[in-house]
Amino acid sequence: MSDTCNCEPTEILIFPCSGGSNVGQIANQAGVDLTKAGVGKLYCLAGIGGHLDSFIESAKVARRIVAIDGCPAGCAKKTLEHAGFKVTDYTIATELGIKKNHDFNLATGDINTVCAEIRRQLGR
DSSP: OOOOOOOOOOSEEEEEOOOSSHHHHHHHHHHHHHHHTTSSEEOOHHHHHTTOHHHHHHHTTOSEEEEEESSTTOHHHHHHHHTTOOOSEEEEGGGGTOOOOSOOOOOHHHHHHHHHHHHHHHTO
16 A cells, blocks of 8 residues: 555645544535635545655645634644644634534534635635
């Protein structure tokens, strides 16, 4: 197996939590939706956390590092910081009034709330 990332570098990389609760999955879906909208590019937090050289090197060219966490545990942000990255834009779903639970029927409004906050931070 190779630890090679076949991703093209971009200016704005989005690293969402994808934890085992609704807010982790809301963070992840927000990252997907922001990528589809061309706001930035979803990137592999697991590759960064695993300290895979090609993932680390590709991420170093980003001008903005966006972390989206579901809850105050801050797994996405802490993973990035542990790998030596400075998070430039950050949000936590629960701090936007979204309640954490284990219901995976995600509300579109909650995803849109997270996306709107990231867009606001990025000036987009």
